[in-house]
Amino acid sequence: MTDDLKAASDRADLTAATADEIAEALSYALRYDERGKPRRGGGDLTAGIAAERLTEHLRRSGFVIMKARPARAHSTG
Structure with missing residues (x-):
């Protein structure tokens, strides 16, 4: 039962990523x-175009990509 509660808690910390967030992450992964x-190769423009096309294909295929919510800021007390 504890595992079920933890799994539910983990799901509560996830939100659906927007198309812009997905494209930005894919573009970064292709460039760095x-x-x-x-x-090498300086394919910034190509990476951006590829990221947009991949994002659109994932959306049309019915994928929903989840991301973790940002962590709370650390307080220095």
Whole structure:
């Protein structure tokens, strides 16, 4: 039963990502590597176009992408 409550709590912390948020995340992933360094080739425009097309395809295919709510700001007390 505890696992069911935790799963419900985890779902409550998720919200549906907007198309702009999805496209921005995809574009970033296409432009930068896992360390945040720019990928070679300078394909910023191409990455943006690809991200928009992927986002639209996901929407048409019925996908709903969820994201975690932002963490509360840390107080320095």
